[in-house]
Amino acid sequence: MLAGIYGLLSASFFVSMDAVDVAFTEAAVGAGVFPLLMLTALTVTGRFEQTAHRRPRAAFFLVLVTGALMILGTLDMPAFGSPDAPAHTHVAARYIQLSPTEIGIPNMVTSVLADYRAFDTLGEVVVVFTAVVGVLILLTSVDQRQRPSPANAVETMRGHMILRVVSKMLIPLILLFALYVQFHGEYGPGGGFQAGVIFAAAIILYAMLFGLAKAEAAIKPSILRLLAAFGVLLYGGVGVVSFLTGVNYLDYSRLAADPVTGRHIGILGIELGVGITVAAAMILIFYAFAGYAAGRAEAE
Amino acid sequence: MLPELYNYWVVIVLMMIGFYIVIVQGNLIKKLIGLNIFQTSVFIFYISVGKVAGGSAPILAEGVSVYSNPLPHVLILTAIVVGIATMAVALALVVRIKNAYGTVEEEELQERDLRC
Numbered sequence: 001m002l003a004g005i006y007g008l009l010s011a012s013f014f015v016s017m018d019a020v021d022v023a024f025t026e027a028a029v030g031a032g033v034f035p036l037l038m039l040t041a042l043t044v045t046g047r048f049e050q051t052a053h054r055r056p057r058a059a060f061f062l063v064l065v066t067g068a069l070m071i072l073g074t075l076d077m078p079a080f081g082s083p084d085a086p087a088h089t090h091v092a093a094r095y096i097q098l099s100p101t102e103i104g105i106p107n108m109v110t111s112v113l114a115d116y117r118a119f120d121t122l123g124e125v126v127v128v129f130t131a132v133v134g135v136l137i138l139l140t141s142v143d144q145r146q147r148p149s150p151a152n153a154v155e156t157m158r159g160h161m162i163l164r165v166v167s168k169m170l171i172p173l174i175l176l177f178a179l180y181v182q183f184h185g186e187y188g189p190g191g192g193f194q195a196g197v198i199f200a201a202a203i204i205l206y207a208m209l210f211g212l213a214k215a216e217a218a219i220k221p222s223i224l225r226l227l228a229a230f231g232v233l234l235y236g237g238v239g240v241v242s243f244l245t246g247v248n249y250l251d252y253s254r255l256a257a258d259p260v261t262g263r264h265i266g267i268l269g270i271e272l273g274v275g276i277t278v279a280a281a282m283i284l285i286f287y288a289f290a291g292y293a294a295g296r297a298e299a300e
Numbered sequence: 301m302l303p304e305l306y307n308y309w310v311v312i313v314l315m316m317i318g319f320y321i322v323i324v325q326g327n328l329i330k331k332l333i334g335l336n337i338f339q340t341s342v343f344i345f346y347i348s349v350g351k352v353a354g355g356s357a358p359i360l361a362e363g364v365s366v367y368s369n370p371l372p373h374v375l376i377l378t379a380i381v382v383g384i385a386t387m388a389v390a391l392a393l394v395v396r397i398k399n400a401y402g403t404v405e406e407e408e409l410q411e412r413d414l415r416c
Binding site: 063067127128132134278 | 313
């Protein structure tokens with residue numbers, strides 16, 4: 001619960017510092033997916049800790065010294081919000097001035113994410129994909145019989161009538177909103193990462209309220225695995241297609257007759273890839289955790 | 301001059317809270333929560349560096365000439381999603397440790413390792 005509030009709080013921090021795109025992501029991840037994952041993991045590992053804290057005084061001293069040294073270091077930093085800080089004087093100025101004409105979309109965050117730094121983003125999508133593979137290897141390769149002791153918290157909310165009725169009405173809207181965020185990412189805050197996480201949050205909510213089995217019947221893990229890989233493939237594929245048009249990898253300018261339209265198409269393509277991978281990845285991770293917790297209950 | 305640096309100090313305080321939790325707590329899950337707080341402090345650091353006084357969100361709009369720096373936003377946007385994915389891997393590892401050792405307390409884990 002506290003983690004959820006913390007996530008929401010940091011999201012509002014980000015809004016106040018004009019980072020709407022980031023706030024979006026943090027709200028969905030920090031307040032939605034992360035606490036749920038934590039809860040599921042906690043049901044497996046047990047709720048209480050036994051050992052007392054170890055040498056807190058020495059640790060406190062160490063932390064205090066490190067913090068003091070870092071504060072000493074900040075004395076030379078540029079003031080908060082100062083427009084001539086080094087961070088704003090190099091490549092960022094170019095992004096702000098030229099991206100509206102070069103890329104032709106209003107949301108600069110999207111144009112930097114999906115065009116200027118498309119390679120970087122490709123790497124990050126691959127990291128998400130790899131993380132899913134890791135989680136799946138770790139959690140689904142175990143022999144079912146090895147899992148001891150009970151408790152299945154994933155489905156503890158099944159009895160709540162009001163929650164179920166309200167969420168039944170809400171989930172389609174959340175899904176719709178995710179699609180809006182996905183395809184409106186060029187004009188307002190949004191894009192593949194946010195949409196993917198929101199979409200996944202809706203499915204995870206469904207799984208929590210109606211049981212994992214029903215969610216897995218609606219959206220099959222095998223299809224999700226394919227989708228997670230397909231998203232990465234789509235992203236990389238757009239890059240290969242731009243190769244074939246005779247320009248650099250992930251340079252979309254010749255995807256259409258007019259470079260600006262070409263960039264538009266390219267960005268739409270890779271954002272779709274990102275959205276699919278992220279959504280499939282998050283749902284798969286949750287399935288893996290919830291399935292692991294449920295498997296223990298069955299074993300008993 | 302000093303009050304202008306408060307954003308860094310908030311970040312440092314958060315970071316040190318996370319650091320302290322990682323050092324002191326013996327429970328692996330709590331260590332992960334500490335790491336998460338540490339991570340968020342870095343996010344806030346980046347975003348606060350990207351803030352320009354009087355600037356607006358970096359979405360093209362009429363009548364706005366000063367925008368925040370979009371670059372840190374991009375970096376952190378992806379970092380958040382990557383962060384949750386790696387956090388999931390870490391949690392999965394903890395779950396498997398619980399499965400193999402029956403505990404997630406650091407000291408008990410070390411005792412068992414020594415006994416073997």
